[in-house]
Amino acid sequence: MTVAAAKMEHKESTYSKFTNVMEHDSCINITALICFNAIETWQKQHDINYDKNDPNIKMSQIKESYFAMFKELYRQGDENMKHAKTFFNECLKPSLLETVDNKLGMDIMNNVKSDSGGPTFLSRKHLQLAIHLHLLDEDDFENYYRYINKYADFTKEWIKAQVIKHCQSKHGSQSQMYHLSRAILSNLINVVKTSVDSVTKNITTPTTLLEFADSLGECLLKHTVINTDFIDVVGSLSFEDKESVDQFSEELKSSLDSAEEEMLRGFSDAECAAWLSRLTVQPHIELYKSLAGCEKQCPFCGVPCDRKGSGHELHCAELHYPQGLYGFHESNTKKLACEVCTTDVAGNGSFKSAATNDQYVPFKTYITYYPSWSIQADTSLEATNFWKIVFCKYNETFAKRHELSPADIHNAWKKIEQDTNKMKEDLKTTFALTL
Structure with a gap:
């Protein structure tokens, strides 16, 4: 049943009841008549207001606008x-x-x-x-x-x-x-x-x-x-x-x-x-630059310069290697050299190289040919036991790599104990450090 039909049925039912009252009561109830008219008027206004504000109707009217806004x-x-x-x-x-x-x-x-x-x-x-x-x-x-x-x-x-x-x-x-x-x-x-x-x-x-x-x-x-x-x-x-x-x-x-x-x-x-x-x-x-020295190596033994950075004119090293490790050798025998640089520049020996135009010159005059290096003249300074042991162990391998003859290793070097733990302690003593 529709809303309109329901309203009509309600109205007819109310009117029917009022008629029945009138038939059984000869006195007209003025109050009842006024109320009936008021109810009818109120119902009409209610129906108009309901039609105007029904949520379903309102939603139907504005749904397109809201959908457009949502989009x-x-x-x-x-x-x-x-x-x-x-x-x-x-x-x-x-x-x-x-x-x-x-x-x-x-x-x-x-x-x-x-x-x-x-x-x-x-x-x-x-x-x-x-x-x-x-x-x-x-x-x-x-x-x-x-x-x-x-x-x-x-x-x-x-x-x-x-x-x-x-x-x-x-x-x-x-x-x-x-x-x-x-x-x-x-x-x-x-x-x-x-x-x-x-x-x-x-x-x-x-x-x-x-x-x-x-x-x-x-x-x-x-x-x-x-x-x-x-x-x-x-x-x-x-x-x-x-x-x-x-x-x-x-x-x-x-x-x-x-x-x-x-x-x-x-x-x-x-x-x-x-x-x-x-x-x-x-x-x-950056760590290398700050800690590893300036990269310059001794022309005789290859030891790196001890000084940091590049802001210095003279290079130096406290301890030098046995020269043969770097390929320095006796010119006449082609044997790798065992000496260290500090001993050679303090002695009366001589050397020749490309810097000397392959002519023998006294070791003491090395700075003439290598002016950027300062090598301390001291016969008491020796190579570390670590490098002595390495030289002894790999003498022939170094010679082969440098395409030269093996060095005549000092007997005293050969007697150094090659115990790993002892060598580690010796290194720590050499550098006066512990790790």
């Missing part, structure tokens, strides 16, 4: 989300990763040099002792040969291997590399979020994403530089009101949070070596 809001939200992600991926993310690269190398170097990295990188002597102990443990001719003849290359590679090992070492469930990069990135993301909030609060609308990005760039100038290569692509977005700016900002901060772990996955153990090689500051190179 527009959804479109705006979708546009804000899309542009926020594009702006983050193309402009912010590359800047954040570049900033991490710029800072990570120095943080790694400082971390390695701290107690967490052990004493190896506390000083040049600590580094030299650590490398000598490594050479002793490996006891491999190629290592000995490269260290003496390619000192810079060997030392850089060795330091890099130690840095990678340190970065991959676990600190809890994650590596040192992860924790160091996370510390930089998390702090940077917090700075970006704070800057986004500041720009959102102070920017006036209507505005554009390009203007938003410029304001954000000014806030972040001391921390990172926003990549502008793609800003023209995403900068065309317009913000007509404050709500649209707020929505974009929230989407941008959400992108920052969701991408943090994704960016940190690039600093995994497997990618450690690759990251080190592309860092703006490469920690192994």
Whole structure:
């Protein structure tokens, strides 16, 4: 039954009841008549008001308008989300990763040099002792040969291997590399979020994403530089009101949070070596520069200069190697030489080389031909037991590599006990250090 039919049936029923009353009561009840008329009037007004304000009818009338509004809001939200992600991926993310690269190398170097990295990188002597102990443990001719003849290359590679090992070492469930990069990135993301909030609060609308990005760039100038290569692509977005700016900002901060772990996955153990090689500051190179000397090697024995950096004119070394390890030899016999440089420059011997035009000259006059080297004349200084033992053990191998004849090794050198633990203690005594 319809609403109209129900109303009609109710009206007829009421009228029928009133007629019955009139038939049985000869007195006309004026009050009842007035009430009936009032009810009829009230019902009409009620029906009009109901038809005018029925929720179903009202919803039917405005649903198209609301749907159009919903679609527009959804479109705006979708546009804000899309542009926020594009702006983050193309402009912010590359800047954040570049900033991490710029800072990570120095943080790694400082971390390695701290107690967490052990004493190896506390000083040049600590580094030299650590490398000598490594050479002793490996006891491999190629290592000995490269260290003496390619000192810079060997030392850089060795330091890099130690840095990678340190970065991959676990600190809890994650590596040192992860924790160091996370510390930089998390702090940077917090700075970006704070800057986004500041720009959102102070920017006036209507505005554009390009203007938003410029304001954000000014806030972040001391921390990172926003990549502008793609800003023209995403900068065309317009913000007509404050709500649209707020929505974009929230989407941008959400992108920052969701991408943090994704960016940190690039600093995994497997990618450690690759990251080190592309860092703006490469920690192994900086450690080498600060600790390994100036790379210049003695022209007679190959020992590296003890002095740091490159701001000095004269090179020197406290302890020299047996010269044959570097290929220096007796000219007439082609045998590798066992002497050390400090003894030769104090004696009456002679040498010849390309610097002397292959003419024999007294060792005492070496500085005429090698003016950048200062070698102490002292017959009491000897090679360390470590290098004496190495020379004894690999005499023929060194001779073959240098295409010369083996040295006449001193008998006293051959009697030195080749006990690994004793050799380690001897090295620690030589460098006056412990590791």
